[in-house]
Amino acid sequence: MAPSTPTATLHRHHSNFPTIRSTVSCLFLSLLFIYILYYSTVPFEPVPIIKTTINDCQVDPNHRLQTNTSNTALKHIAFGIAASASLWRTRKEYLKLWWRRGETRGAVWLDRQVRTAPDENLPDIHISKGTSKFQYVNPNGDRSAIRISRVVSETLRLGMEDIRWFVMGDDDTVFIVENLVRVLSKYDHNEFYYIGTTSESHFQNMLFSYGMAFGGGGFAISYPLAVELEKMQDRCLRRYPGYYGSDDRMHACMSELNVPLTKEPGFHQxxxxxxxxxxxxxxxxxxxxxxxxxxxxxxxxPGMSRAQGVKHLLESAKYDSASIIQQSICYDKKRKWSILVSWGFAIQIVRGILSPRELETPTRTFLNWHKRLDYTAYSFNTRPVARNPCQKPFVYYMNSTKFDKGRGKIIGIYTLHKERYPYCKWDMELPATIDRIVVLKKEDSNRWDKAPRKDCCRVLPANNKAVLYLWVGNCQTNEVIEL
Structure with a gap:
């Protein structure tokens, strides 16, 4: 027999392929049948819900599954307020301004007992647990930072039900609670979120971190993240005895949990x-x-105490909290005035036409936290106070705010701040001829559900030359600020 050629061998192997494929197919179907038959006879046993005990608080790891999907409301927020007994007498006055008994939830955490009247509008008071087991070696700080850094974990242990967010602040922090709810409603409370913002001082951010939420401005931690934080925080704190404050300790623990800061610029340190x-x-x-x-x-x-001033600002917030201190810019072209409105707070009139880009930049009426530093040490743009005496702004502070049912509008009255204004040689009408400014607007509670945009401002006709009427509200189609 002649030897097989390569071609003949190849054809012989190919002729066996159908038989091999058939055998493999039969074997696969047999195994599949046995697998289905076996598992169809095994009874299904659901995995039990395991609850993890954290001290005296029962924390459900399936919290996500049990939480409804309704919008976040004030009742879903637990506040943890860090306070000191030595400053309590004055600091509690700020807390009274925004706390709403029966609506807001949470606790004040103090280092020792204080006296309070039963009718005072204050949260429940708790005493923080001792921190003697923790080492503190920073020569410039105070070991109370350890106690304060545990406020969120201690508030979690209170076991309040139906909580989605833990919000921490100091006893001299004032919250606009409606806007806090608006901000937190943007985020899924079932995920790990650490929300706040940095300092206004570039040097402060360099000393600590641009990735740290500064605690005095307040920050929010979602429920599941608070649970994970509580489990490891004491171990975490032992690793950072040299840190200065509570917020940098909190940031260190967030880093160990792999959770970055989500920045919301409405929190203000x-x-x-x-x-x-x-x-x-x-x-x-x-x-x-x-x-x-x-x-x-x-x-x-001006002319009010610090607490009275904040209370006065919050009076306007009652009518339109979403718009409080929002900026609007317009021009009185006839008199060549630039008008800068901060609704519910103040209005400034400047002689001459300044561009919107200039007006929207903060003027340096303030100093850096480190007073020796100059204006380059801010973490945002600023502009100098005008040196030209003719461009010193005339400031009208909010006097009163009310709702006019007949017009269906909010009416704000702003009166001129009486101070000495420098002599100006410009041949231009003096803004001081205006005694008061009346601002008309409608409530815009849904403004933050839309793309962010400033309100437009218009000068309205008036018969009384001592009164300036302004309208502030949503911009119309094709409406721009015309210089």
């Missing part, structure tokens, strides 16, 4: 000194969530 006019009048286009360091800065309304 206000690491500044002096007058907040320049900052508040040029607030970023975002809801105002918190104010801090109110004992350090000047009263926000």
């Amino acid at each position: 206000y690491d500044v000194h002096g007058n907040l006019l320049g900052l508040l009048a040029a607030h970023p286009v975002t809801p105002l969530v918190s104010l801090h360091h109110l004992d350090v800065v000047d009263p926000i309304f």
Whole structure:
């Protein structure tokens, strides 16, 4: 027999392929049948829900499954307020301004017992547990930072039901709670979120971190993240005995949990000194969530105490919290005035036409937290106070706000701040001829559900030359600020 050629061998192997494929197919079908038959006879046993005990608080790991999908409301937020007994007598006055008994939930955490009247509008008071087991070696700080850094974990242990967010603040932090709810509603509370913002001082951010939420401005931690934090926080704190404060310790633990800071610029640390006019009048286009360091800065309304000034601001917030201190810019072209409105707070009239880009930049009416540093040490753009005496702004502070049922509009009255204005040689009408400014607007509670945009401002006709009427509201189609 002649030897097989390569071609003949190849054909012979190919002729066996159908038989092999048939055998493999039969074997696969047999195994599949046995697999289905076996598992169809095994009874299904659901995995039990395991609850993990954290001290005295029962924390359900399936919290996500049990939480409804309705919008976040104030009742879903637990506040943990860090306070000191030595400062409690004055600091509690700030807390009274925004706390709503029966609506807000949470606790104040103190280092020792204090006296309070039963009718005072204050949260429940708790005493923090001792921290003697933790080492603190920073020569410039205070070991109370360890106690304060555990506020969120201790608030979690209170076992409050139906909580989605834990919000921490200081006893001199004032929250605009409606705007806090608006901000937190943007995020899924079932995920790990650490929400806040940095300092106004570039040097402060360099000392600590641009990735750290400064605690005085307040920050929010979602429920599941708070649970994970509580499990490991004491171990975490032992690793950082040299840190200065509570917020950098919290940031260190967030880093170990692999959770970055989600920045929301409406939280305000206000690491500044002096007058907040320049900052508040040029607030970023975002809801105002918190104010801090109110004992350090000047009263926000001249002639009032610090607490009275904040209370006065919150009176306008009752009518349109979403719009409080939001900036609008317009021009009185006939008199060549630039008008800068910070709704619910103040209005400034400047002689001459300044561009919107210039007006929306904060004027340096304030000083850096580190007073020796100059204006380059801010983490945002600023502009100098005008040197030209003719361009010193005439400031009209909010006097009153009310709702006019007949017009269906909010009416704000702003009166001129009486101070000495320098002599000006310009042949231009003096803004001081205006005694008061009347601002008309409608409530816009859904403004943050849309793309961020400033309100437009228009000068309205008036018969009384001593009164300036302005309208502030949503911009119309093709409406721009015309110089």
